Amino acid sequence: MIAIQVENLTKRFNGLIAVDNISFSINSGEVFGLLGPNGAGKTTIIAMLSTMLKPTSGSASVNNFDILKNEDDVRKSIGIVFQDQSLDEELTAYENMDFHGRLYRIPKKVRQKKIIELLKLVELENKKNNLVKTFSGGMRRRLEIARGLLHEPKVLFLDEPTLGLDPQTRNRLWEYIEKLNKEKGITVILTTHYMEEADRLCDRMAIIDKGKIIALDTSEKLKEEIGGDVITIKSPERDRLYSKINTLSWVKHAEPHDNSVTISLQNAEKHVDEIVNLASGNGIAIDFISIHKPTLEDVFLHYTGRTIREEESGTKDQMRMMRRMGR
Amino acid sequence: MDIVYTIWLRNMKRYLRSKSRIVGSLGMPVFFLLVLGFGLNSVVSLPGMGQGYIGFIIPGIISMSVLFTSVFSGIQIIWDKQFGFLKETLVAPVSRLEIMLGQTFGGATTSVIQGIIILVLSLFIGLNITSIAGFLVAFVFMLLIGLSFTAFGIAIASKMEDMHGFQLIMNFVIFPIFGLSGALFPIDGLPSWLKSLTMLDPLTYGVEGIRYGLLGTSQINPFFSFVVLTGFTVFMVVLGAYLFRKINV
Ligand SMILES: Nc1ncnc2c1ncn2[C@@H]1O[C@H](COP(=O)(O)OP(=O)(O)OP(=O)(O)O)[C@@H](O)[C@H]1O
Ligand SMILES: [Mg+2]
Numbered sequence: 183m184i185a186i187q188v189e190n191l192t193k194r195f196n197g198l199i200a201v202d203n204i205s206f207s208i209n210s211g212e213v214f215g216l217l218g219p220n221g222a223g224k225t226t227i228i229a230m231l232s233t234m235l236k237p238t239s240g241s242a243s244v245n246n247f248d249i250l251k252n253e254d255d256v257r258k259s260i261g262i263v264f265q266d267q268s269l270d271e272e273l274t275a276y277e278n279m280d281f282h283g284r285l286y287r288i289p290k291k292v293r294q295k296k297i298i299e300l301l302k303l304v305e306l307e308n309k310k311n312n313l314v315k316t317f318s319g320g321m322r323r324r325l326e327i328a329r330g331l332l333h334e335p336k337v338l339f340l341d342e343p344t345l346g347l348d349p350q351t352r353n354r355l356w357e358y359i360e361k362l363n364k365e366k367g368i369t370v371i372l373t374t375h376y377m378e379e380a381d382r383l384c385d386r387m388a389i390i391d392k393g394k395i396i397a398l399d400t401s402e403k404l405k406e407e408i409g410g411d412v413i414t415i416k417s418p419e420r421d422r423l424y425s426k427i428n429t430l431s432w433v434k435h436a437e438p439h440d441n442s443v444t445i446s447l448q449n450a451e452k453h454v455d456e457i458v459n460l461a462s463g464n465g466i467a468i469d470f471i472s473i474h475k476p477t478l479e480d481v482f483l484h485y486t487g488r489t490i491r492e493e494e495s496g497t498k499d500q501m502r503m504m505r506r507m508g509r
Numbered sequence: 510m511d512i513v514y515t516i517w518l519r520n521m522k523r524y525l526r527s528k529s530r531i532v533g534s535l536g537m538p539v540f541f542l543l544v545l546g547f548g549l550n551s552v553v554s555l556p557g558m559g560q561g562y563i564g565f566i567i568p569g570i571i572s573m574s575v576l577f578t579s580v581f582s583g584i585q586i587i588w589d590k591q592f593g594f595l596k597e598t599l600v601a602p603v604s605r606l607e608i609m610l611g612q613t614f615g616g617a618t619t620s621v622i623q624g625i626i627i628l629v630l631s632l633f634i635g636l637n638i639t640s641i642a643g644f645l646v647a648f649v650f651m652l653l654i655g656l657s658f659t660a661f662g663i664a665i666a667s668k669m670e671d672m673h674g675f676q677l678i679m680n681f682v683i684f685p686i687f688g689l690s691g692a693l694f695p696i697d698g699l700p701s702w703l704k705s706l707t708m709l710d711p712l713t714y715g716v717e718g719i720r721y722g723l724l725g726t727s728q729i730n731p732f733f734s735f736v737v738l739t740g741f742t743v744f745m746v747v748l749g750a751y752l753f754r755k756i757n758v
Contacts, residue, residue: 232600233600234599234600257600257601257602258602264593264596264597266593267593268593268594268596268597269593269594269597270523270594271592272522272526272527273522273523277519277522281515281519282597282601284515284518285515285598285601285602285603287511287512329597
């Protein structure tokens with residue numbers, strides 16, 4: 183059973199191509215990740231799939247409803263947690279839920295029962311009569327997830343669900359998401375630029391960069407694709423080191439980034455001393471060297487030639503958090 | 510209808526919770542009422558007005574209160590846009606018309622309440638309501654002003670990205686609408702250029718209608734005022750709904 187089918191979907195903003203002719207499908211019951219750096223086009227994809235934005239070209243269906251022709255059916259069958267907060271802060275948690283329930287025309291009895299049930303699930307039941315403006319970022323996020331589930335959607339979109347949350351809250355949210363998926367069979371599409379999040383939650387993931395899907399598979403397969411081991415070397419003379427290493431025959435792939443060089447190869451243990459000798463023979467200092475199995479971070483680097491810049495996204499997250507707090 | 514009610518209900522809850530806004534937005538009308546009313550009462554004498562200048566401007570100040578509150582309620586959509594809440598409403602399987610109407614009724618209700626508060630305060634400074642019918646006439650005109658200008662606010666909000674333009678709208682649209690209406694001066698005896706402007710101002714018909722209801726006299730036939738203001742209301746609601754349909758979040 184296919185939950186989401188996307189064909190040649192494209193979105194242009196004036197001159198900019200935000201989403202560039204992408205196609206993929208998601209099975210029902212799957213947790214599917216859209217992984218990519220800031221500006222990759224993740225939010226734009228979700229906006230089109232949730233009928234909030236009209237595609238420039240291409241087509242897609244959600245729960246077998248066409249996003250252009252059956253807007254209302256799509257909307258009824260999805261739940262969504264937007265990247266930026268979308269609660270009414272002057273209302274209480276319960277009132278926010280109630281507003282949502284009324285918009286989705288859930289009968290009063292069912293509505294009241296489900297609201298309490300869901301507030302319990304996200305551990306906010308004892309705060310139900312507090313104004314949302316008194317809530318922390320994590321509480322708000324949990325409330326938004328509970329709200330998105332109120333009308334029992336078959337597909338749930340989560341746009342950066344754990345953005346700017348502390349590790350503990352993040353772990354909690356991951357548990358909720360896993361539970362929803364396992365127990366209720368809800369198909370989940372989530373976007374993130376936390377590799378750990380994608381690794382832990384997603385059955386399959388698409389790596390997106392500049393509006394294009396550059397890889398799509400399970401986390402294991404993506405890592406296998408790189409194969410063997412990864413050596414990361416930090417050096418003040420990165421470029422010289424890189425050009426030397428690139429000539430070695432057993433190097434499958436080497437990539438300079440930030441102040442390191444990342445090398446993919448087989449049997450790293452055997453070759454690491456050669457590298458060290460090569461460096462010292464040429465008088466290149468090495469600050470740091472590590473050998474590891476490929477991570478999603480390496481996969482991303484492999485396909486895009488860049489790391490997902492955590493610092494960059496970090497400051498952006500902080501800005502978002504501040505905007506949230508300032509409200 | 511239940512969706513319209515839902516949006517209306519949210520507006521009411523927010524309104525009743527913002528005590529400072531209720532009181533704050535009474536400030537200017539009350540100030541006008543007292544300063545202009547008492548300040549000019551002895552120097553201005555209007556032929557054929559039994560209640561003096563103060564009595565004359567009470568309907569004008571009530572209109573002012575309804576006008577400002579309603580435009581403001583409509584424009585609040587921009588906040589919903591900026592604070593993200595509008596997305597939650599727009600992604601639901603409901604039509605934009607229902608959302609727009611709910612917002613319009615919500616804004617109209619709050620602005621009529623604000624108008625009635627001024628009306629009640631006016632009872633203490635000499636306003637006499639002689640008949641229920643008169644009060645009802647005034648009420649209907651307040652409601653029409655509330656509906657049309659909330660819709661007007663929504664129309665503006667649908668076109669604006671943020672609150673930066675708000676001051677501009679206030680100074681160059683809302684104040685002139687208030688100033689040019691017959692709220693503070695009688696229409697008869699104005700220079701003809703000013704009179705034509707006044708007659709083009711939809712608020713004039715609201716003020717005159719309320720005046721007829723509360724004082725029993727007006728310079729424009731109340732039935733004519735009713736027809737013009739109703740026409741304006743229908744026009745604004747249609748325009749507001751049309752622009753709101755195209756709003757982007
Ligand atoms: N309404 C808009 N008008 C013009 N450009 C837009 C609009 N929305 C998005 N873009 C651009 O489209 C590109 C993709 O944006 P999008 O928000 O989808 O990225 P994202 O992957 O969600 O990034 P992030 O991780 O920062 O949330 C960006 O370059 C962005 O500037
Ligand atoms: Mg995004």
